[in-house]
Amino acid sequence: MIKYISFMNKDTTMAASSKHTSPDAQPIDALIVGAGFAGMYMLHKLRGLGLSAAGLEAGRGVGGTWYWNRYPGARVDIQSLEYSFGFDEDLEAEWRWSERYAPQPELLRYAEHVADRFDLKRDIRFNTRVSAAHWDEAAQVWQVETDAGAATRCRHLILATGCLSIPTDVTFPGLDTFTGEVYRTSRWPHEGVDFSGKRVGIIGTGSSAIQSIPIIAGQAARLTVFQRTPNYSMPAHNGPIPEADFEAWSRDPRSYRAASKDTGGGFQNEANAATLATETAPEDIKAELERRWAWGGFRILGAFADTAIDPEANRIVQDFIAGKIRQQVADPAVAERLTPKDHPFGTKRPCVDTGYYAAFNRPNVELIDLRAEPLREFNAHGIRTEARDYAFDAVVLATGFDAMTGAIDRIDLRGVGGRRIKDHWAEGPRTYLGLMVSGFPNMFTITGPGSPSVLTNMINSIEQHVEWIADCLVSLKQRQQTSIEASAEAEAAWCQHVAEAVAPTLLPQANSWYMGANVPGKPRMFMPYAGGLNNYTEICRQVAAKDYEGFIIRQGNRVLSDSRVFTSQPPIGEIPEKLMPLIVERLTAAGLMPAAQ
Ligand code: NA7
Numbered sequence: 001m002i003k004y005i006s007f008m009n010k011d012t013t014m015a016a017s018s019k020h021t022s023p024d025a026q027p028i029d030a031l032i033v034g035a036g037f038a039g040m041y042m043l044h045k046l047r048g049l050g051l052s053a054a055g056l057e058a059g060r061g062v063g064g065t066w067y068w069n070r071y072p073g074a075r076v077d078i079q080s081l082e083y084s085f086g087f088d089e090d091l092e093a094e095w096r097w098s099e100r101y102a103p104q105p106e107l108l109r110y111a112e113h114v115a116d117r118f119d120l121k122r123d124i125r126f127n128t129r130v131s132a133a134h135w136d137e138a139a140q141v142w143q144v145e146t147d148a149g150a151a152t153r154c155r156h157l158i159l160a161t162g163c164l165s166i167p168t169d170v171t172f173p174g175l176d177t178f179t180g181e182v183y184r185t186s187r188w189p190h191e192g193v194d195f196s197g198k199r200v201g202i203i204g205t206g207s208s209a210i211q212s213i214p215i216i217a218g219q220a221a222r223l224t225v226f227q228r229t230p231n232y233s234m235p236a237h238n239g240p241i242p243e244a245d246f247e248a249w250s251r252d253p254r255s256y257r258a259a260s261k262d263t264g265g266g267f268q269n270e271a272n273a274a275t276l277a278t279e280t281a282p283e284d285i286k287a288e289l290e291r292r293w294a295w296g297g298f299r300i301l302g303a304f305a306d307t308a309i310d311p312e313a314n315r316i317v318q319d320f321i322a323g324k325i326r327q328q329v330a331d332p333a334v335a336e337r338l339t340p341k342d343h344p345f346g347t348k349r350p351c352v353d354t355g356y357y358a359a360f361n362r363p364n365v366e367l368i369d370l371r372a373e374p375l376r377e378f379n380a381h382g383i384r385t386e387a388r389d390y391a392f393d394a395v396v397l398a399t400g401f402d403a404m405t406g407a408i409d410r411i412d413l414r415g416v417g418g419r420r421i422k423d424h425w426a427e428g429p430r431t432y433l434g435l436m437v438s439g440f441p442n443m444f445t446i447t448g449p450g451s452p453s454v455l456t457n458m459i460n461s462i463e464q465h466v467e468w469i470a471d472c473l474v475s476l477k478q479r480q481q482t483s484i485e486a487s488a489e490a491e492a493a494w495c496q497h498v499a500e501a502v503a504p505t506l507l508p509q510a511n512s513w514y515m516g517a518n519v520p521g522k523p524r525m526f527m528p529y530a531g532g533l534n535n536y537t538e539i540c541r542q543v544a545a546k547d548y549e550g551f552i553i554r555q556g557n558r559v560l561s562d563s564r565v566f567t568s569q570p571p572i573g574e575i576p577e578k579l580m581p582l583i584v585e586r587l588t589a590a591g592l593m594p595a596a597q
Contacts, residue, residue, distance in 0.1 A: 003150045005151065027152075029477070030046055030052070030156040036111075039158075040062055042158055053123065056146065061108075066104055070188035070189075071212045072192075072193075072211075073212045075107075077297065080099065082256075085459060087467075091117060130145070130147075133411060172378050178378040180392050180395060185209070198219075198392075199391060199394075204227075204397065204398035205230060206398060208400075210353050211353065217359045225360075233357070234296060236352045237294070261533065261537065265301075273574065276304060286320070309505055309579050326339075337369050338360065347507050347512060403518075405429050409421055415441070416485075431495075432551075440485070446462060446466065452528060452530075452532065468540050472544065472548070484548065484554075487562070490549070493566035497531070498526070532570070
């Protein structure tokens, strides 16, 4: 017999929850899966609106990404002043970040602080992974089950499960015969790891590896880095937040945050929408790129309007970064191996580092190119490649995530008529606005596939989603509407718009996790919405203002509103004339624009 979860905690605000112990009980308004930043704000927001809400979280604490990714050197790659909540002025005023890019322990402390400040934990059930959620059409509720065999029912199911929360299943032949220690960056032991005096191997050179390599190199007797594909990395120039910057920000954080949200990436980047690298004099290009490199982080991404579209313009930035790698790495052969060649700059999420390239100048660090000597297997002592045996005391797997869909499609999610999400997404994730899925009424995704999410400052995307979902639930409740569902037609139109947003760019050219390319068998489809957070926010606003255009709204079995269209349009900014032929060519090649006669 299934045990029904009671969310009855001390002083619970959930009026319905105390009765919520049997299938006959009143379901809560919303069940939120995940207690990272998205889940925490969603819970706080719904409570404040008088809705009954509760959370389930697989970890033992709040923080999501910052709870799990405790590897050495883990830190945020967007400046902390922007990568923090803006929804509460008191919260904002009482928290002072220690560094431009906060490290993981500080981010986790912040998450804990938010949870305590708003007394969130009393309505979150920790150590609880959702295993299944089935839509009960007759009752218009979700029946949710956990891996502990417990169940609960809710009117709305909100998946705040994170974009990078499930590690890929990467394994290697013989890994279980290795007698040393094995760590995954995304499942790092809470007590930390001391690599002093140890021979350590690390597989992967994505962001997690790039952040941890300099720290591990400083501890270990030897560090061997196994690289399959080099990535672009820019210096963080991390340190205390300059007093002048902090003062400028604290004079008017509202305007600062509003300006951040009104950008494509959800953070301030001095994005240049007009100047083309291909029409700029070489000395001016160099000066601009140097200035942005000196500033650090992602600022270089915004240098020119054509970098993301025109291969020639992209090559200019690639060459600049290759020069920077050569400047930092003493051995030219190692610098060459560390230089990306297989993908344009920015088509995989670039990394932001502190001392990554310099780590390869240390006598105890070695770089192995797995394209030249493929990894054959693990054995008891370490790793055997096609060329050599390497003995290790410990190996770190920094091999990435089943991004964007991994956490969702691992849940046995079934919508109308028992349709499984896995089947609905067999050819890639399909959503309307990255918020809802047709055939899955009352199920929302926060920063889901089809939303700007991982292409943006996640916190600003989270705030936008949470506030949109909250408004939607309030509107339903006020009108006594029991369900909302994306129409198949609007979903198809949105998918087409997501494809149109990315097709003109170079983004689909990389084998990135944005494309699902890092997981064998995963359908290739560019998953995030590349049209920009500002445009996306405006689209979502229009959709709601048009009485939830594209959605079917019901009261019980009665259809109250049945909208099958998606007519909202992003405000189209100026596109430099020179880029138009390339854009038209790519849209035509992708079948998104009829060929000219
Ligand atoms: P990433 O960026 O997906 O990096 C994973 C790395 O692991 C990457 O270098 C992969 O090489 C490598 N990898 C994966 N599987 C293998 C196998 N089988 N053999 C060798 N190397 C392998 O994950 P991260 O955790 O570093 O970062 C994820 C995001 O978190 C990041 O973008 C930031 O937004 C924060 P490949 O490129 O596939 O050749």
